[in-house]
Amino acid sequence: MTVQQINGSASNGCNWCSYMRTFTSREEETRDPDDVLSISLSDFYPYYSSPTGKNMYYLNMDLESPKRETRGGWALRIHAFTNSTDQAAPFVTAREVQTEVYSDASRHQIRNWLAECADHSQCPGQVGTILPTRVIEVAPAISPDRPRLLATAGKKGRYAALSYCWGSNSYGELRRSHLNKYLEHLDLEVLPQTLRDAIAVTKSISVPYLWVDALCILQDSDEDKSFEISMMEQVYRGSLVTIVAANSEGVTQGFLQPRKMPMESFNIPFRLSGSQFGTMSVQELDEREYEESEEPINRRAWTLQESMLAHRYLIYSSHTLQWRCNAGVRNHGNSLHLVHYSDDEQTSRSFYALNKPASDSKGELGRWMRLVSVYSKRSSSLSRDKLNAISAVAQGFSPLLGPEYFAGLWQFSILWQLTWVLEVKRCAEAGVV
Incomplete structure (x- = not known):
């Protein structure tokens, strides 16, 4: 197509041509209307991505100016998604990013993930194990709205564990002076927001117990800390799921806030066969890539082993809610998951083989x-x-x-x-x- 044809089509409402026009108008020099833009589009399937489908494409654009005898071009990757009811949905399998991480839909998604994981041959069973020395009972039968610390004494059960960044604040942590009070009940109003959020998530998915280091280890007892640190492998390996507050830099921030909306997308037709078309939405892929290593939690020393020991993770990342188990990674709502294959990810994945x-x-x-x-x-x-x-x-x-x-x-x-x-x-x- 010539630049003139692209501009005319864009003015008439073509989203694809409007996108092409952003490239042909980037250069400082004025484009000749007869300059020709050649476009090729090919799909690709990175190994470390989910879901599989026609969700990513190489876009190559070659701009030729016959009058000036010059050529230029651009090469980039684009990401496509559509909604589940569109005719293109069986082929374009990625969905829009879900920015609400604490909702009825997200709770339903977590329950589905747990149910699916129960059928994974590479994932361990979800039966109760011996509980850590102390856990938080998130909804006691006698008072479901008043969580409390529980001394387990070898009791078995299902529990979640929390992986998070504590930050510079230390209020609310367990000390000998208020152990008995915590065994009666935890005052949610005085707990840091991240701990309150973790209790809320655990309760919402019907898991009875939660382990949090700050509330389950006596922080002013070297003897208790030494023993509990020696049990850390069993604590995380025994958890039903580990809740990861990945986007939170400190315990006061919480992790259930709605995420920022992703960059704008535009809709274009997706040819099915003959005269049949569906619709897919398109974004530049570089803007959608997720750098796991840049999350605050991946800068903290303690959380490396926490990310390697458990079998299932609920990751509250900076852009959406994620699930990770031995079978792979999924995003809430089946939006595209694509990360750089970093040393961190390679190391953590390899630990399952130990x-x-x-x-x-x-x-x-x-x-x-x-x-x-x-x-x-x-x-x-x-x-x-x-x-x-x-x-x-x-x-x-x-x-x-x-x-x-x-x-x-x-x-x-x-x-x-x-x-x-x-x-x-x-x-x-x-x-x-």
């Missing part, structure tokens, strides 16, 4: 060293937590590499583990070139 017998100890050691490299980039508010915050993962590696373990290093091939160098950016001294 239950199988080791066949190559050096290969497992390489995985451990990559994990430590990722972990070292994260921050901890207390320097003494540096080793504690990865100890549960070390327990998981122990059958493969241990048992001799010294502050992040395994006796197995310890000299190799000591051959490292710190990568630093060299800065010139003041006044020196």
